[in-house]
Amino acid sequence: MCNKKYNTVLNLFMMLIVLVTLDGCEDNNKVRAVAKESKGIIIDVKNLPTDLALKWYELELKLIRREPGFTPPVAARTIGYTGIVLYESLVNGMPEYRSLSGALKIPGLPLNDEANYHWGLCANSALAATLKQFCGSLSVNDITEIEKLEAYFNQQFSSSSNDEQFHESVKYGRAVAEAIFNWSKSDGGQNGFQNSYAKYSATPLPPGMWQPTAFTGGLLPYWGKNRYLLQSNREGCQPPPPPLYSDEKKSVLYKQAMEVYSVFLRLTDEQAEIAKFWADPPGSTFTPAGHSMQLLCQTIKDRQLLLDSAAIAFSKMGIALNDAFISCWETKYKYNFIRPITYIRKNIKKDWIPFLGTPTFPEYSSGHSVQSAAMAEVMSSLFGNDYSFTDYSNDTLGYVPRHFNSFRECAKEAALSRLYGGIHFPVSIQNGIMQGEKIGQNVNAINFRKKEMEDLSLGGELGKRK
Numbered sequence: 001m002c003n004k005k006y007n008t009v010l011n012l013f014m015m016l017i018v019l020v021t022l023d024g025c026e027d028n029n030k031v032r033a034v035a036k037e038s039k040g041i042i043i044d045v046k047n048l049p050t051d052l053a054l055k056w057y058e059l060e061l062k063l064i065r066r067e068p069g070f071t072p073p074v075a076a077r078t079i080g081y082t083g084i085v086l087y088e089s090l091v092n093g094m095p096e097y098r099s100l101s102g103a104l105k106i107p108g109l110p111l112n113d114e115a116n117y118h119w120g121l122c123a124n125s126a127l128a129a130t131l132k133q134f135c136g137s138l139s140v141n142d143i144t145e146i147e148k149l150e151a152y153f154n155q156q157f158s159s160s161s162n163d164e165q166f167h168e169s170v171k172y173g174r175a176v177a178e179a180i181f182n183w184s185k186s187d188g189g190q191n192g193f194q195n196s197y198a199k200y201s202a203t204p205l206p207p208g209m210w211q212p213t214a215f216t217g218g219l220l221p222y223w224g225k226n227r228y229l230l231q232s233n234r235e236g237c238q239p240p241p242p243p244l245y246s247d248e249k250k251s252v253l254y255k256q257a258m259e260v261y262s263v264f265l266r267l268t269d270e271q272a273e274i275a276k277f278w279a280d281p282p283g284s285t286f287t288p289a290g291h292s293m294q295l296l297c298q299t300i301k302d303r304q305l306l307l308d309s310a311a312i313a314f315s316k317m318g319i320a321l322n323d324a325f326i327s328c329w330e331t332k333y334k335y336n337f338i339r340p341i342t343y344i345r346k347n348i349k350k351d352w353i354p355f356l357g358t359p360t361f362p363e364y365s366s367g368h369s370v371q372s373a374a375m376a377e378v379m380s381s382l383f384g385n386d387y388s389f390t391d392y393s394n395d396t397l398g399y400v401p402r403h404f405n406s407f408r409e410c411a412k413e414a415a416l417s418r419l420y421g422g423i424h425f426p427v428s429i430q431n432g433i434m435q436g437e438k439i440g441q442n443v444n445a446i447n448f449r450k451k452e453m454e455d456l457s458l459g460g461e462l463g464k465r466k
Contacts, residue, residue: 083318125173208245224330354422369432377440
């Protein structure tokens with residue numbers, strides 16, 4: 001009898017603490033909690049702090065920038081799975097939404113959604129596990145940084161959960177991460193960190209074929225055989241073949257090469273700045289995929305999105321970026337098309353050096369173009385076709401921020417930056433943009449809701465709920 005009275009008083013006391021805490025919180029950081037007997041506290045996902053996701057992505061982008069092996073496709077793969085883990089660790093606490101297990105054919109999901117979990121703890125433990133699983137050979141300091149961030153949010157949420165709920169929520173989050181990690185092992189990209197470069201060239205090389213421009217060989221020559229996260233991106237997204245090889249001055253390819261060379265000869269300061277701003281080389285930056293994700297993080301902050309909407313945005317962007325690089329690499333090693341540097345040196349100017357160094361993989365299509373266009377389609381669907389913003393992603397590298405009137409305008413500049421750098425023929429850029437647009441459109445077609453409702457757009461979900 002005494003124990004029963006004690007438990008009743010304890011539960012009422014927990015409710016009082018939560019209500020007092022809520023009274024002093026800012027709107028975007030409120031954690032609305034209601035005591036439910038002795039089973040813990042029910043947390044509404046949309047009222048958890050979006051900072052939970054943003055801080056984990058900030059750390060992931062930091063690891064991508066400094067850890068070896070994060071080539072652009074590998075970075076995109078990591079980002080892709082992280083978005084799915086975040087969404088799946090929260091979705092059972094989002095009554096309007098469904099698991100992606102059906103759309104993406106993920107085995108082992110959805111997991112039990114009947115227990116009384118604290119969704120903030122679920123997502124926190126899931127993301128901590130994911131960074132450890134997908135970020136390569138982490139140093140002791142890296143692991144310590146991951147564990148410190150996990151402990152930080154565990155402490156933040158400890159007052160709104162009891163011991164049993166805390167334990168079960170952490171366990172659930174790790175189970176979600178483990179299920180998705182196990183699924184990822186069969187996609188073909190798990191060893192991308194260790195097997196980045198391989199000798200890949202035909203002998204003898206026929207005219208018009210790509211020749212490695214560095215001793216390392218070809219970057220990830222089999223990446224295009226990886227499993228797509230969204231299977232509809234495997235069909236119908238591939239561009240037409242590149243132009244036929246010809247040394248003739250009247251040929252399409254010669255004219256393409258002359259355009260690259262002419263741009264180089266009259267390169268303006270503005271074009272040079274654009275080329276450097278969007279270069280995003282691995283090893284010193286968070287790569288093109290990380291740049292796109294940084295733009296999403298910035299926009300989520302600017303729009304003050306709730307965590308459930310942010311989780312949808314992160315998952316959509318991750319799927320688009322992962323599949324954009326698979327699709328692009330499938331094209332690259334299907335055609336093994338010659339780079340401008342090789343063609344121009346052979347037919348126009350033998351000692352030509354482009355403004356930027358040429359990456360060591362085939363020319364067609366342009367990776368920057370495919371991934372940027374996919375990014376723009378997803379961002380436009382979420383925030384609107386005329387969303388004006390300034391890109392601060394490369395502030396730390398000393399570049400002046402760049403302003404855009406839309407995400408598609410941003411993507412076009414990112415694509416053209418490779419022409420200014422002397423890296424791609426115009427046709428690789430143009431067809432790459434179309435390739436990326438199709439991928440982004442396929443991702444936008446995923447139905448996240450349990451039943452048909454208004455679109456996730458500036459005039460719909462993400463525009464209204466702030």
